[in-house]
Amino acid sequence: MPIIAKRPNLLWLSIITLAASVTAALQAAPPEPGARIKSVDDLNSSGGARIDPATAPGRPLFEQNCAMCHLGGVAKAPSPQFLGMLAPDAIVASLSSGVMRTQAAMLSPAQRIEVAEYLTKTPYASYQRPAPPKQCAGPAAAFDLTDVPGAIGWGRDNRRFVPANVAGLGKGDLPRLKLRWSFAYPASSHARSQPTVAWGTLFVGSQDGTVYAFDPKSGCTKWSTRLSAEIRTGIVADPVTKRLYFGDLLGKAHALDALTGKELWAERMSDHADATITGTPTLGGDLLYVPVSSLEVVQAGNPNYACCTFRGSVVALDPATGREVWRAYTAGVPTPQGKTSDGAPILGPSGAPVWNSPTYDAANGRVYFGSGENYSTPADDNSDTVFAVDAKTGARIWHTQLTAQDAWNVGCMLGLGSCPTENGPDYDIAASALLVPIGNAQDMLVVGQKSGQVWGLDPKTGKVAWQTRIGHGGTQGGVHFGMAAEGLRIFAPINDMADTGDARVYDPATRGAGLHAIDAATGKETWFARAADRCAGLKFCDPGISAAVTAVPGVVFAGHLDGMFRAYDSQTGKVLWQNDTTKPVPSIDGRTAKGGSMSGSGPAVWKGMVFVNSGYGMYSHMAGNALLAYDIAPKP
Ligand code: HEC
Incomplete structure (x- = not known):
């Protein structure tokens, strides 16, 4: 081979x-x-x-x-x-x-x-870390306690819709939307943490493990707290307790005091050496639901490694203490399954990591989440699967597998005996499921997959109501990090990068890269805005959308892998506004910020301002270190 x-x-x-x-x-x-x-x-x-x-x-x-x-x-x-x-x-x-x-x-x-x-x-x-960021003084240092965070965005409502009263901008304001300030994350090649605005403060995590509380208007820092490991999840602001919740690369969930940055608790969410948290923890009812994923899939690139023992899970915590209340596993219990052709033991089933922010259904007392592939043979019926569990106990109510027989690990890339016989296709459900009311007191659970399909499931039974193919899919999407919805209209970003074979060729005729609008009730595609290919041979550049998108009334904001940040008309898909985030801009502290590919998190919109990360220097994407703040109001 x-x-x-x-x-x-x-x-x-x-x-x-x-x-x-x-x-x-x-x-x-x-x-x-x-x-x-x-x-x-x-x-x-x-x-x-x-x-x-x-x-x-x-x-x-x-x-x-x-x-x-x-x-x-x-x-x-x-x-x-x-x-x-x-x-x-x-x-x-x-x-x-x-x-x-x-x-x-x-x-x-x-x-x-x-x-x-x-x-x-x-x-x-x-390794040179610059001086601490510019500290706020005077009124900019204060918190606006009247600005209580609503149930908006990952960790609160995965539809990622920002209502007009919070967004403070619409279609007609876009011509005035200009870069107001930017910040260069120190010593960073990527910026992945979803920013959140609460109490008049912009909270965001970063690659070197620092959490920042910025003044949204000026970019000065109210506090910053350096923890040990990278923060890739969004920051969830608890409106009642004023705590911030998030996870880190080493698989620890954290709670900070939003007004001081002081750490309240930190708990590792798994005993496994390779556990990590990428999906944003979800606050629902009295509990915090933390999705657990892992890096063990990479260990199988070592021919002697006994692959694998990690099982994906969602852990429900007491948000006051971080204490575990229940844990719902995805994959079954791994047991010995023989040896690889290299002689290493095989343990399976394993994997089915949870990459996405769980979806809380208050009315029915349930939590929904999707899983990724199994890491070893045998593939079981928990990989690439949507789960509904009881919100209070974690007991499984239903599970619906979208792609069967998907076992995969890095051994497959390296041509090793550790590659499971199933050999992929690695079609994770990486993006969060959207719970969308479709009338007659009914909801549809809308799920995007790396296969390039979007699925509508009956949240009561898990039965598939419809499925629509909008991309050819691939190991980084299809639908990669996250969709958004405005009412019944689902906005599904498609990556469809050139990820097979040596050729870095983007063939627009066969690929669905760009933004798609789908009806939540029927799955019918309403429009498709194909991403313009402006990469023109630029290294590590792809036109598609891997990052999560964010909707406000009439507009969808989407950051592309080529670094273009665009606002689309939500009715027609027409591009109304765009900005090239790869251009170097002055950082608030006198250094230079420069974006790159946009992936992972999506924009936050608040009171006429839009905040977005740019830079994704991993896995054949363009590096960058920029946090960008746009404003429809002129600079003072
Ligand atoms: C007795 C067992 C043990 C030994 C010996 C040990 N570690 Fe650890 N280490 C752990 C455990 C358990 C954790 C996770 C702790 C946690 O999450 O609170 C950890 C966490 C860490 C972390 C992450 C810390 C953080 O801030 O999250 C680093 C870095 C680390 N160890 C490095 C080392 C190095 C370097 C050595 C040798 C000098 C070492 N450890 C020796 C058990 C050990």
Whole structure:
């Protein structure tokens, strides 16, 4: 079997940060499309100065002092692969003053740095974190307690619709929509956390683990709190307790005090060494529902790895304490299934990670979520599946599989014996399900899939009411991160990038890349706005839409993989406004912000302003570090 020529364009890859991306952040480039991938390390390589892990002085230090726990010996100890994704200074901080201070007490400060260099493969001296962001003074530092966050956006209402009274802008205002300020996330090559506005404050997480509270008007910082690991989820603002909830790359859920940034609790959501959180936790009723995914799919790229033991789940927490109330697993319990052709044990079924923000159904006391592929043979009936569970107990009510027999891991990309016999197609349900009222006291559960299909399910029974194919699909979409809805109209972004074979060719005739409008009751497509291909051979550029989209009355905002941020007429699909986010702009603190591909999170809209991230320097997309704030009001 030839070594795969497939580009490393898989959703699972979107959970790996380029291991050394913190250095040379914006120059960081994923491997060339079609470059021969020989090991998992090749996928993570970001260029720039690198430490050779084989000879690094930190290696024996890690092996003697850390490996016994971090190579699977102790529950909840993240795998070295994950530790390597932390910023080098975050590792040193964890060893000096954080949760690992006891375990690293025998190491000198210089040795802690050597361990961090070994894990991140990054020379410590090359990692330069700029001065803290510009602090607010006077009225800009205050919180507006009358601005109580409504049930809008991921974690509250996955329809991602912002009503007129909050959005404060419509079609007629777009000609006045201009960049007001921007911020360059320090030492970052991607910006993925969904921004949220509450109490007159813009909250967002970042690659180096900092959560920011910005003044939305001026971009100064009311507080910033540095945690250890990247934040890829949205920030959920609890209107009653004024807590912020989110998850991090190491699989920890966190709660901060929104007014001070003080950490209230943090809990790891899984015992598994490779657990991570990408989907935004959902606040519903008295509980917080946290979706758990993992990076174990990558471990199977090691021919000796016994793949796999991770099972996707949703964990319901007490939002006051982070204490677990129940856990609903997706995949069945893994048991030995023989050996791979390389001689490694196979454990299965496994995987079916949950990437999306769960959907809370208050009226029926249920939670809905979708899963990804199994990691090992045998594929079971829980992969690429939509689940309905009881909101109070987690008991499964129904589950509907959208693609059967989907078992896949990195071994398939590397042409290894660890590739399950099913060999993909890796058609996760990566985007959140939308619960849409369709009249006569009925709802439709609308689900987008990486296969390029959108499905309408009866939320009572899980029965498929309709399905519509709007893209040819692929490992990064089809529908990748998230749809939006305005009433009955569903806005489904399609990525359909050129992700098969060596050729980076976008063929508009056969691909559905762009924005589609679908009727929630029938699945009929109302319009399709095909993405213009302005990449013209530009490296790591694709015209399609992978990021979640956001709707306001009359307008849909969508960030494209080519860095174009567009506003579409929600009635016709006509592009009404656009801005090229890849152009360098001054950051609020005097540095330069520069966007790239837009993926993961989508825009937040609040009082005539629009906030969006740009930059996705992973897996053949364009790097960037920009948070951009647009405003319909003229600059003061
Ligand atoms: C006795 C077992 C054990 C040893 C020894 C150990 N660790 Fe850990 N480590 C853990 C566990 C468990 C966690 C997860 C803790 C949590 O999430 O609160 C962890 C977490 C971490 C984290 C993430 C910390 C964060 O802030 O989230 C880093 C970095 C880390 N360890 C590095 C190391 C290094 C480097 C060494 C060796 C010097 C080491 N550990 C030794 C068990 C261990």
